[in-house]
Amino acid sequence: MRVFRYRKFRFRINKKYSIFGFIFKLYLFIFIICLILFLIVYINYKPKPYKSTNIVKIKRSEAYKRGMEMINFVWKYDASKNGVVDNSEITMPRHLRDGELTSGIPYCWGGYISLDISNQPQVKDFKDALKKGLIAGNINTNGGYKPLTAGLDCSGFVGAVYKLPIKVSTQMLDDYFHPIKFEELKPMDIINHKKYHVFIYLKESADKKGIIVMEATTGKYVAFDRTTINYRSYSEIKKYIEDGTYIPMRYNRIVEDKVELFKDKYEFNNFDYLATNISLDEDYQGYIDYAGDVDIYSLKLNKGNYNISFKSDKPIYVEAYSGENNIISLYVDKNNECNFSVEDGQDVKIKIYSKKLEFKFKYDFSIKTQ
Known part of the structure; x- marks a missing residue:
């Protein structure tokens, strides 16, 4: 009698555990x-683009055209009208020279006045600002x-490139752009550092060691302090993208089309350390x-x-x-040439x-030998 009960009990235990095992395997399979x-x-x-009626659709080519128009804007600086002295809160862009031609929209901290946009009620655009005597930039x-x-x-x-309705900070760009991968970057996408800086991607540089960008920036080179074309090395970019400091982003209402960029196959070679080697x-x-x-350009001469x-x-x-050591200075109008010598x-x-x-x-x- 005890054996029977024991066997019956054992049978029930095994049956009970077999049911639990089945349920466990089922849940594991579902998981x-x-x-x-x-x-x-x-x-x-892929992140779903932010939809807003406050921003307009824009083609990549149109955005590029708008950016280049601001970079290619040529004007003459008048220090007496658009400059400032003895003001501790305002520092003039360093490339400006009184009475000389300059290019680009000057860098202005917090500014939102371009060739067709102004968030200041007293002026309609940058040309109007110059005419009315506003200070040209502030670094x-x-x-x-x-x-x-x-x-x-x-x-x-x-914001001016994409015709955004208000002045935005780098922290506000999330409302108009969404994150993408670095490998997905196309001309006129942006790379944003929310607490520091943002610039617009154009293409890989000729040396394959960096990218060409358009941006409004200040820096150690006199070519800066304005809207300009610039170079960013991969060693800088990828380091900060990997740690999440720089975020590649795309405009939410971008319209895809082809962008015709620079014709010069040697870009970017605007500084000595990026000079193109020739023979x-x-x-x-x-x-x-x-x-x-x-x-x-750079070459070794005996x-x-x-x-x-x-x-x-x-x-x-x-x-x-x-x-x-200056070797030659040459003005070329259609055609010109000159001879020079190198001592060492x-x-x-x-x-x-x-x-x-x-x-x-x-x-x-x-350049040829004589």
Whole structure:
């Protein structure tokens, strides 16, 4: 009798645990299926663009055109009318020279005044601001916007390119742009640092070591303090993207189309450390693509005599130098050439630019031994 009960009890226990085992396996199976579905959705997830009636659709090509119009805007600075002295809250952009031509919209901390936008009631745009005597720019980033200053800061430039209805900060760009992967960047997407800076991506540079961007920025080079074309190295960009500091983003209402960028295959070569390496007895063709564009080439010359010849669609200036030693200065109107000598082996830089800030033209040149 005891054995029977024991066996019966044992049977019930086994049956009970077999039911629990079945339920456990069922739940495990359901969990695995859900996990697989979650991973599939997560891997293929793309953020849904923010929908707003307050922002307009814009083609990539139109955004590029708007940005380049601000970069290519050429005007003469009048210090007596659009400058300021003895004001601790305002620092003038460093590239401005009284009575000289300059290009771009000057950097202005907190500013939102471009060629067709103004958030200041007394002026309708930057040209109007110059005419009415507002101060051209302010690179002092302490505090907020200073009254009676005109221009664009980094986020203001992005806003003006995309015709945003209000002045936005880098922290507000989430309302108009959504995150994407770095590998998905196309011309006119942006890379944003919410607490620091934002710039617009254009393309990879010729040296394959960085990217070409458009931005309104200040910096150690005199070419800055305005809307400009600039270079950002991969070592800088990818480091900050990996740690989440820089976020690649895309405008929520972008309309896809083709963007015709620079013709110069050597861009970006605007600074000595980014100079394009060239060789003797070779023919080269370059382009001045935008106002303020500077092309710099570099080559090693041994002691000897040389000839440099140029042909250009528009007047250009050519400087050859080694360190602080100026070798030649040459004005080229259609065609020109000159001879020069090198006493010792030198790394020579060739700098080409337009003093009148003309752009969209090509030039040809070569350096040959005599």
